[in-house]
Amino acid sequence: MKKILVVDDSRTALMMERDILERRTKYQCVTAADGQEAVEKAQKEHPDMVLMDVVMPRLNGFEACKMMRQQPSTSQIPIILVTTRSEEFYMEAGFQSGCNDYITKPIDGAELVALVQSYLGE
Amino acid sequence: MNHLNSDASRPKPSGTDTIEDLRLGAARKRLAESRDQEDAIEGLREIVANFLGSEEIGLFRVDPRALSLQVFWSFGIDPENCDLLRALGDAGLRRVMRGECHVDLADRDRSDAMAKACAFIPIRFANETIAVLAILRLLPQKLVFDGSDMELFKVLSHEAGEPLFGPRAGSQASSRGTGING
DSSP, X not given: OOEEEEEOSOHHHHHHHHHHHHHHSSOEEEEESSXXXXXXXXXXXXXXXXXXXXXXXXXXXXXXXXXXXXXXXXXXXXXXXXXXXXXHHHHHHHHHTTOSEEEESSOOHHXXXXXXXXXXXX | OEEEOSOXXXXXXTTXXXXXXXXXXXXXXXXXXXXXXXXXXXXXXHHIIIIIOBSOEEEEEEETTTTEEEEEEEESSOGGGOOHHHHHHHHHHHHHXXXXXXXXXXXXXXXXXXXXXXEEEXXXXXXXXXXXXXXXXXXXXXXXXXXXXXXXXXXXXXXXXXXXXXXXXXXXXXXXXXXXXX
């Protein structure tokens, strides 16, 4: 079973993303509450994809994305950043940090499922 | 302008897990699992930001005898300069007091504080409106509230009151702001 690491400091967002992905797809989810925990869990859990918020304590999504790209064990994992920030500056910063895709909140559940499936298959 | 009746907001049976049901379920679960008032307020902020697309929020306590609102908590706005009653109007305030949501997108391009008004949601507890949640300017990528947002308004209206102001909210449940008289 393919595994997705879902990262957000909001319990509400984590709950919804996890529920949607686990009930509407066949993927398994593991979660992290900030960027530092995400980097650690990515190394430990070897997820097939990372879905990550940007504005978080300890290590933000951009920093965590850069760190994952620098480490051989996580450098090839598809990373989608999910954030309320839609400004061009933030999107550019996201892609410069190494993310594969960037989607904005509020999350459209159907769009989320379609995007994840486009990377991982049905 | 759209006025919504506050009934028909009870949880749907489990098993009908459409994506929309999952979103509403996550909001319900987050509110129900709130540890105390502070956590309930954080849950409210998370729901509005993540599910409704706004980071400008005010929560106002209601004094039904004086038909007035008192700033209780806010995020991303200066509530003292938010002319809530002007945005709602007397009739709008009365409707919200009766338990109807009030949504107004008509003036959202105007620059004054009132023009930012988007949605006013009665927070119901023990069959009374005890507070009003004001959701002000939307994020740029969120253009309008849609039908599924209206369902979420009903969930907030009926299920946020207890964690915010009920017994488990704890001793912080007293009002802590300045008054706005209607």
